[in-house]
Amino acid sequence: MRTARALGTAVLTLELLVVFFGALVAQFGGSTAHHLSTAYIWIGFGMVLLTYVVAIGGLGQGRGGCFSWIGQIATLAYSFYIGGFMPYLAAIFVVLWYFTIKILGRVLQAKNEGSDQG
Numbered sequence: 001m002r003t004a005r006a007l008g009t010a011v012l013t014l015e016l017l018v019v020f021f022g023a024l025v026a027q028f029g030g031s032t033a034h035h036l037s038t039a040y041i042w043i044g045f046g047m048v049l050l051t052y053v054v055a056i057g058g059l060g061q062g063r064g065g066c067f068s069w070i071g072q073i074a075t076l077a078y079s080f081y082i083g084g085f086m087p088y089l090a091a092i093f094v095v096l097w098y099f100t101i102k103i104l105g106r107v108l109q110a111k112n113e114g115s116d117q118g
Helices: 002-028 038-057 064-082 086-117
Strands: none
Touching: 002 038, 002 064, 002 086, 038 064, 064 086
């Protein structure tokens, strides 16, 4: 269980780092980012950050999966606002998170089946 939770935490943390660097590029560089408001960039990042903090904290319990999917949707929406290559990166992380959830689900199911028989 601990390994599966660490895998989920690693994926969400890496995704959060990519979103943070995307926000930095949107604010300070990139030719497509000059029309973006600085306040909207950082408010959007703060919302994504808050969602992922709750999701990472809840991975051990049952609520982490729900908040992580909300975070994935928020990241996709935010990446379309940022523009550039961010929507492609967000889509890659959605697929990566899908497979992570499948692995987490198998581990939790095996744990539950083991505790029911034991």
